[in-house]
Amino acid sequence: MTIELRRLDDDFGRYDELLDLILRAFAYMDGVIDPPSSAHRLTPHLLREKAREEIGIAAFENGQLSACAFFRPEPASLYIGKLAVLPEAQGKGIGWLLLMEAETIAATLRLPELRLETRIELVGNHRRFATWGFRKTAENSHADYQRITSIEMRKALLGLT
Numbered sequence: 001m002t003i004e005l006r007r008l009d010d011d012f013g014r015y016d017e018l019l020d021l022i023l024r025a026f027a028y029m030d031g032v033i034d035p036p037s038s039a040h041r042l043t044p045h046l047l048r049e050k051a052r053e054e055i056g057i058a059a060f061e062n063g064q065l066s067a068c069a070f071f072r073p074e075p076a077s078l079y080i081g082k083l084a085v086l087p088e089a090q091g092k093g094i095g096w097l098l099l100m101e102a103e104t105i106a107a108t109l110r111l112p113e114l115r116l117e118t119r120i121e122l123v124g125n126h127r128r129f130a131t132w133g134f135r136k137t138a139e140n141s142h143a144d145y146q147r148i149t150s151i152e153m154r155k156a157l158l159g160l161t
Helices: 015-029 044-053 094-108 123-131
Strands: 003-007 055-061 064-073 078-085 113-119 135-140 150-156
Touching: 003 094, 015 044, 015 064, 015 078, 044 055, 044 064, 055 094, 064 094, 078 094, 094 113, 113 123, 123 135, 123 150
Parallel strands: 078 113
Antiparallel strands: 003 055, 055 064, 064 078, 113 150, 135 150
16 A cells, blocks of 8 residues: 655646545434534635635545545644545545644644634544543534533644643
């Protein structure tokens, strides 16, 4: 298995395929999380804009687009969003490689930690991120919701805290 990570840019030209990847990777959430995933509001054009505003990374397994993530620098952390791995590519360490890339980017930007949010219902994701060194730091609610809908998790980066 060969995994190649590439930065998303205007030359990428496969934003339709990237949208399909995200929707397929997030499909298991449909009917499980409330409110529904913001992935359903994405379009190829919005993904292109997101890649211009953030740091978008695509992962290719043996030349096939198999995963992606978007990283947004914040004052004290690098936010990880839309981390998506195709169902058939899960369990091969591709998500972990994307998180290692996030650590490299954060170190380059001298940001001391990674930050992400995951839905309260997705306890499997909570466990997975915990095994990768993330810890729960907050509980949040989406607009117009009285209950907790997501948790924030952070990972301190050695030598930068």
